[in-house]
Amino acid sequence: MKLIADPARLSSASGTFEQELAARLHWSSAQDAAIEQRVADILADVQQRGDAAVLETTARFDRLTAASVAELELTQAELKSAHDSLPTVQRDALAAAADRVRRYHAAQKKACGESWSYRDEDGTLLGQKVTPLDRVGIYVPGGKAAYPSSVLMNAIPAQVAGVPEIIMMVPTPGGEKNPLVLAAAYLAGVTRGFTIGGAQAVAALAYGTATVPKVDKITGPGNAYVASAKKRVFGQVGIDMIAGPSEILVLADGTTPPDWVAMDLFSQAEHDELAQSILLCPDADYIAQVAQAMHRLLPEMPRAEIIAASLSGRGALIHTRSMQEACEISNRIAPEHLEISSREPQRWEPLLRHAGAIFMGAYTTESLGDYCAGPNHVLPTSGTARFSSPLGVYDFQKRTSLIEVSEQGAQVLGRIASVLAHGEGLQAHARAAEMRLKSS
Template sequence: MEWTAAPARLATASADFEADFAACLHWSAETDAAIEQRVADILADVQARGDAAVLEYTERFDGLPADSVAALELSQAELKAAFDALPPAQRDALQAAAHRVRKYHEAQKKASGESWSYRDEDGTLLGQKVTPLDRVGIYVPGGKAAYPSSVLMNAIPAHVAGVQDIVMVVPTPRGEKNPLVLAAAYVAGVSRAFTLGGAQAVAALAYGTATVPKVDKITGPGNAYVASAKKRVFGTVGIDMIAGPSEILVLADGTTPPDWVAMDLFSQAEHDELAQSILLCPDAAYIDAVQREIDRLLPTMPRAEIIAKSLSGRGALILTRDMEEACAISNRIAPEHLEVSSRDPHRWEPLLRHAGAIFLGAYTSESLGDYCAGPNHVLPTSGTARFSSPLGVYDFQKRSSLIEVSEQGAQTLGAIASVLAHGEGLQAHARAAEMRLKG
C-alpha cells in the first residue's frame, strides 16, 4: 500500500492562523482512565507481593515465564559477551558514542556539579555540598524497538555524577534480548540489569523486592503504562520527567537542500503516529519544495505508514513573514528538538529561548544528537522546555547547604533571627538564637 503524507499548511498572515495553530499543537497528555487504574493495581500488587507479582506480570505481558526474578537478571559476563560478539563496526560505533557522551557530561559536571564554599569576614562558612545519589534505576524501552542509545544517555551521566549502583530494567518480550542493548549496558557501566518492563518494573525499582533493589530515582522513557507508573511513584522516588510524544521543529531560511529537511521531519515522525514534525520558513517556494520531497521520499521508507499518519495528523508546514517571526513562534512551541537549518544559524540562536536541544546549521541533523554528538537525548516534550531541561549529571546529584557560624557571626545573625522569630510567634526559635548571644 502506498501512503501519502499531508502536513497542515499554515501561514501566519492568514486570519485563521491562531485557531489553526492551536489545533495543530493540541495534544492531550491525559492518560486513559483504564490505564491509570490498571497501573494503580499493578503498583499496589508489586508493593504487597514483591517478586511473585513481578513474575506474574512479566509472564502475562511479556510472555516471559521464569522461576524467579533472579533468573531474569543479566550477569556482567552476559553483558560483556554481548559486547564481544558484536560486529566490529557496531562495537566501534558504540564505544565512540559512549566516549562522546561521557566527555560531554564530564564537562557538564565540572561546570556546575562541584561543591563550593566561602567564609564571611567574621569567619562564618557558607556553601553547598554536592553528592551523588546512591542508587538509580534506568528504564530502557524494549519490544517494538530496541534503544541502546537510551542506555548510554541514562547510565553515563549517572556514572559521571558518581552514582555507585545503576540498575537497568528492559523488557524482553518472549525472551528476545537485543545484543546492542546488553553491550551498551556493559560499555556504560550498568551495575545490575533485569529483563523486566512495564509498570511492574517501575514498581519493583520504586518499592524494592526481595531481588530487585529499591532505587532513589528512576529515569528513562516508556509507554503509557510506564509514564503513568512513574507519575504515581514520584515522591517515593525521584523521576526525570513524564515524556510525551517526540517532536522536531525545523526553522529554515530556504538554503538547506529540501530533501535534507524532509528526512529530518521523517526522523521524528517515524517514532509513532503522535510524534510531531513542524517546519517554520518565510519562503513559500521552499515549503513547496519540501512537500515535493516528502512525497518523493515517503515510499522509500520502511516505516512509511507511521510517518504518513504522524505528518498528516500532527505535522505542519508554516509560512512565516520572516525569520524573526519564525523564532518567536518557535519559542511559543518550546519544542523538544529544534533545528536551525540556515546559512547563519548563530544569527538566530540568540532569539531562541525555549527548546530541549538546539541543532545549529544544515549539517547538524537531529539524529546525530540522538546517538553520538554528546549532549543528552532525554529532552523535555510537550512545551515543558519552557521550564525544564535535558537529562544531565545534575539529575543524579543532590545539594546540601553548608553553614558553619562563627562565634562572632552568631552575634550578628542571632540578633536578626531573634527579631524575625518573635515576629512569627516562634519563641523557641528566638531563644535558641538568643542563647548564643554574649551579654
C-alpha cells in the first residue's frame, strides 16, 4: 500500500472552518479504563509492598529480573564509564548540548530565581525566600527509543536550581542500557539512577521504598501508564505536567523552501499517530508546494507509516486571509512548538501570546530546540500553553514569603487585622493582633 501524507486542507474563509478546525484539534486525554485500573493496582501494590512490588512489576513489564532493587541501581562509575566510552563525535555533541542547556537555565535562574526583600518606612521587612527542592525524580522514557536529550532537559535545570539529589528512573527492557542516556546522566549531575520504568517507577518515587528514596517532585514524559500514574500521585508529590501528543504549528509567509517546512511538519508527526502538525499560510500556491514536497519526501522517511497516520488523522494545511489572521488562529490553538517561518519573524512575534516555545526565522527548525539550542524542550501541550510554561529552573524551586513586622508596624497592621478578623468572626486572630498594640 502506498503511503500518502494527506493532512486536511482548510480555509479560514470557509463557513465551516471553525467546526473543521475544532475537529482537527480535538484530542481526548481520557485514558483507557483498563490502563487506569492497572495503574491504580500498581501504585497501591508499591505503596504497600515497596521493593518487592517494584521487582515483580519490572520483571513482568521490562523482562528484567533482579534479586533486589539495589541491583537495578546505576552506579556513578557506570555512568562515567558510559560517558568515557562514547565515540568522540557523540561525546562532544552531548557536552555541547549540555553546556548550552546549562547556560540558558543559569540565565533563567538569575532572572527570576533569586530571593528578595525590602523594608517599609516603619521597618517592617517583607520579601521572598527562594530555595531549591530537596529531592526530585526525573523519568526518562525508554523501550522503543532512547532519549538522552530528556535527561539533559530535566536534570540540568534541577541541578542549576540547586537541588541536591536528582533521582533518575529509566526503563531498560531486557536489561539493555543505552550509553548515551547514561552519559547524559553523568554530565547532567544525576545523583542516583534506577533501571525501573512505568507506573512502578512513579510509585516508587512518590511513596519511597526501602531502596528508592521518596522525592518531592516528579518530572519527565512517559507513556499512558506513566501519565496516569503521575496524575494519581499529584498531591503526594509535585509533578511538572500531564503531557499530551507532540505538536508543531508553522506560520509561513511563503519565503521558506517548501521542503524545509514539509520536513518540519514531519518532525513532529513522526513521534506518534496522535501527534499534530499544522501549517498556517496566506499563500495558497505555497501551501500546494508544501503538500507536493510532503508527498515526495514521505517515502524517504523510516517512520513513514507513523507520519502518514499522524498527518491524515490530525494534520492540517490552512489557507488564511493574512499573516495577522494566522497569528490570531495560532493564539487560539496555543501550540507546543510554534515556528515563524518568515522573512520578518520579529514583525509577527509580538502578535503571538500563547505557545510553549517560539522558533523565529527559516533557519530555526524546532529540531534544534529539541536537542541543543538551550531552552527546555519539555513544553505544555493540548492548548495548555494558554496558562502554563516550559519546564525550567522555577519548577525545581519553591518560594517562601518573608515577614518581619517591626513594633511600629504592628501598631498599624494590628488594627487593620483586628477589624478584618472580627468581621470574619475569628476572635482569636483579632486578639493575637490586639495584644501587640500599645495601650493609648
